[in-house]
Amino acid sequence: MAVIAKFLAILAVLALASTAQAADPDQFLDWVVTFQNLPLLDTTQRVIAINNQFPGPTIKTTTNNNLHINVTNRLDEPLLFHWNGIQQRRSSWQDGVSGTNCPILPGQSWQYNFQVKDQIGTFFYYPSINFHKAAGGYGGIQIANRVVIAVPFLPPADDFTLLAGDWQLRDYRSSRSRLDKSQGIGRPNVVLMNGKAPYIAGGSNANFEKFTVESGKIYRFRISNVGTAQSLNVRIQSHKLCVVETEGSYTAKTCVDSLDIHLGQSYSVLVTMDQSPADYYIVASTKFSSGSLNGVAILHYQNSNTAASGTIPAGPDPLDVNFSLNQALSIKWNLTTGAARPNPQGSYHYGQIPITRVIQLSSSSVTLNNQARFAINGQSYLTPDTPLKLADFYNIDGVFTRGSMRTSAVGSPVMETSVLELDYKSFVELVFVNPENEIQSWHLDGMSFWVVGFGFNETWSPSSRSKYNLVDAVSRSTTQVYPRGWTAILFSVDNVGMWNIRSQCLRRQYLGQEGYARVFNPENSTRTETWIPQNVILCGKAIGKTIPGPRMLGIDEIDL
Ligand SMILES: [Cu+2]
DSSP states (O other): OOHHHHHHHHHHHHHHHHHHHHHSOEEEEEEEEEEEEEEETTEEEEEEEETTBSSOOOEEEETTOEEEEEEEEOSSSOBOEEEETOOOTTOGGGSOSTTTOOOBOTTOEEEEEEEOTTOOEEEEEEEOSTTGGGGBOOEEEEEEOOTTSOOSSOOOSOEEEEEEEEEOSSOHHHHHHHHHTTOOOOSOSEEEETTBOOOOTTSSOOOOOEEEEOTTOEEEEEEEEOOSSOOEEEEETTBOEEEEEETTEEEEEEEESOEEEOTTOEEEEEEEOOSOSSEEEEEEEEOSSSSOOEEEEEEEETTOOOOOOSSOOOOSOTTOHHHHHHHHHHOOBOSSOOSSSSSOGGGSOGGGSOOOEEEEEEEEEEEETTEEEEEETTEEEOOOSSOHHHHHHTTOTTSOBTTOSOSSSOSOOEEEOBEEEEETTOEEEEEEEEOSSSOEEEEESSSOEEEEEEESSSOOOGGGGGGOOOSSOOEESEEEEOTTEEEEEEEEOOOOEEEEEEESSHHHHHTTOEEEEEEEOTTOOTTTSOOOOTTOOOOGGGTTOOOOOOOOOOGGGSOO
16 A cells, blocks of 8 residues: 555544544443441441442443443542453453452542443442442442344333342451451341342331332343342242343343342343232342341332232242252353344354363362461462552562462462463363352353353263253353352453452452453553553552553554
8 A cells, every 4th residue: 555545544544443432422420438327127237338328329321331430438448349240341450359459548539430342231339358248339230232232122111220139237347357267257147139128018127128110011120149148049929030131141031930149140030010919029038058038129019009918939949959050051042132232142153162271160168377268279369469450560570470370179278369371362161160068159350251051969070061051051250150069161261351250259259269360462452451541549569650651552553
């Protein structure tokens, strides 16, 4: 090409690139985070509130919008928020976990700036450090389709967020210091529905959660398990729950009487108001332990004068693992619908991609330095005072060692800042192994994965692959692993950054059942990873480092 023509072409590309960015709307949110006293079951609970709300405000956004969330920390402890299931494409700087960000100190503000790139669906946020999640601070995230992409069901009459989760009445600081001293914290005391205590027939709890609906209409409920310790079974008396979406994937519509939602998972269900006008129980019961706790809210038909009464509808046997496993297998990816992009979800044939890496992560309970802790392949995560992301960017020695995460369960227990090295554009088979009797829930930041198989009461072996669903497994960010069993996931390593892999059980994560995956692109280009944020907080060994000025997409990085 002639020099001038090439120059003009570059200008044209630059113009396109900048208009594409500008076309994605900006949303600005201002959050002030405080402790509040919440009256609950004859006690007063210290909860983390956002703008005086608990749960915090629901973030309602659309695919590719740019969010700017200014967080002011009025707690007396350092704070970070994590956006559970938001992939932070090219932008682990905004992920809000201890390995990516320095905390926002008391009295300080920090603005998160990120795009919900190529995502739709149901997620939630929560405070990620210092055991804060046990004090609440969570809220829902809804990402709508862009108008140009059809949703695979008719618009519901309303779109409700239901954040259900177990809760301990003991103050989170007291639980935290018990864990620090190897003391148990026991089971949760209650299940909250959008931060509210269970409805009690007869009216002794006036402050329960209630959803008002009209007869004959269809409603979408976006339900997340925001608890700290237990799986939930969710059901609505006399109504079917039709699963249509989970963590950013549309599913084939699957109608069930009750739905298992494990720690940190999110689902959308459609509910048709096809019963006689009355009030009905909405129940979330803890699973896999004896002595189930019930969170109870009310589905109120407009004009109903009939209070919900009688016994709470029974769910499946909470100890029946096979029920849970079979239900999980029955929920399939909707192959024919578009989601964030117009091409159908099923046009991505994940089952035909050659696997380039096989990893096993086995969770365990260990004792280290006389402390009861949890580990992955024997490594209990040691949280450094410098975020891994900053250590990586500034080449600071002595924070972590690349490739230090064990990829199979060999070696004795050790405290370690374990980091898994993953090649950009590789395709990984990861098997979560659970040798314990307690169900596990695992979450990966940065990339969603296909959950292709589960085993209960069996050891994973290469022959387990014959059971994999290589066609229409759901793509998501959180998966359960059944007791004495395994779960296999496949994922494409397509997002450069430093990504947290963790237990969604708060006590296990707090005591070391987490680590990081480092996805590095040697090309060092802002096309694959955004530049360091200009407002980045520095801490630990990064204190005093200079923050290099903004870096634009270089002309040499544009494909012509
Ligand atoms: Cu996440």
